[in-house]
Amino acid sequence: MDEVEQDTRGFKPLYIVAQVAGFVTVILTGIWMGHYRGGFAWSGDNQFNWHPLLMVMSLIYLYGNGILMYRVFRNERKKKLKWAHAIVMISAFFISVIGLKAVFDFHATKGIPDLYSLHSWMGLITVIMFLLQWxxxxxxxxxxxxxxxxxxxxxxxxxxxxxxxxTMACATALLGITEKAIFSLKDDYKSKGAEATLLNWVGVLLIIFGVLVVYLAQNPRYKRLNRPEDEMLLTETLHE
Structure with a gap:
């Protein structure tokens, strides 16, 4: 596919920073849950630990990359990008559903009420809106x-x-990080120990990733320019 002349100065370095921030956010979340919170299991106390990891992986990292797909692969055929965008987004949804199941099952086992916090309300609304949008x-x-x-x-x-x-997903994740920190660390959170510092960095990097995704997606300079082949019928084969 021939490239279209376009002023995209600044896009690549900002995109790299966003990718590093997003990827490290997922890794640090895994370390937080895997090392400091006891690891992962599909039963018992450690079942909850799947929830933060899968939600950050799906509704933050995958979602953000799905949004930027039209900017990153601007020289690909649009109908291919549409299918790739749809597949990434539905993958993010299914992963988020597994993350929700983990926390609901954990609550049921422990006798903890569901959907009582602002984090849980916003999280459920976000997932429902995500599905409707898809x-x-x-x-x-x-x-x-x-x-x-x-x-x-x-x-x-x-x-x-x-x-x-x-943006709702990012805000919900930040609420969840704060809620988990207060519930799990209690007064130890004030001591600024290793776990407290790590989860604060998770929040900072998540914000950096979220802000850069929105900026790169909204900046008109980075918008994918239309091509003549974009108007081809969607019923045609995807093969060149």
Whole structure:
């Protein structure tokens, strides 16, 4: 695919910083749960530990990368990007469902009430909105025969809600980190020990990743330019 001349100065270094921040966020979350919180299991006390790791992996890292897909692979055919975008997003959803199951099963085992905190409310709302956004995107942009003007008119709403839901996911994760720190560390959180420092870095890196994803997605200079082949029928084969 021939490259289209476009001013993308600053995109690559910011994207690299975002990738490092996002990837390290996932790694540090795994270390936090795996080393400091006792490791992973699908039963007992350690079942909960899957929840933070899978939610950060899915609704933060994968979601953020799905949003940036059109910016990173700007010279690929649009219909290929649509399918790749849809697959990444539905993968993020299924991973998040496993993360939710982990915490609900843990609560049931321990007799802990569900959905009582702001974190849990925002988390459930975020996952539901994410699924609705994915279904709306599937019907609008991948459904054969839908008029192009309908797709174009829906695009601003799709972009807005995509970034809004991503921001919700980041805010929910930060609430969850704080909640877990207070419940688990209690007064030890004030001592600024190794675990407290690590989870604070998880929050800082998560914010860096989230801010850069939104900035790179919203900056009009980095928007993927339309190509003549973008208007080809979606019912055509994906093979070149």
């Amino acid at each position: 279904v709306a995107g599937l019907v609008t942009f991948l459904f054969p025969g839908l008029a192009s003007h309908l797709r174009s008119s829906f695009m601003p709403a799709h972009i807005f809600f995509g970034l809004f839901i991503f």
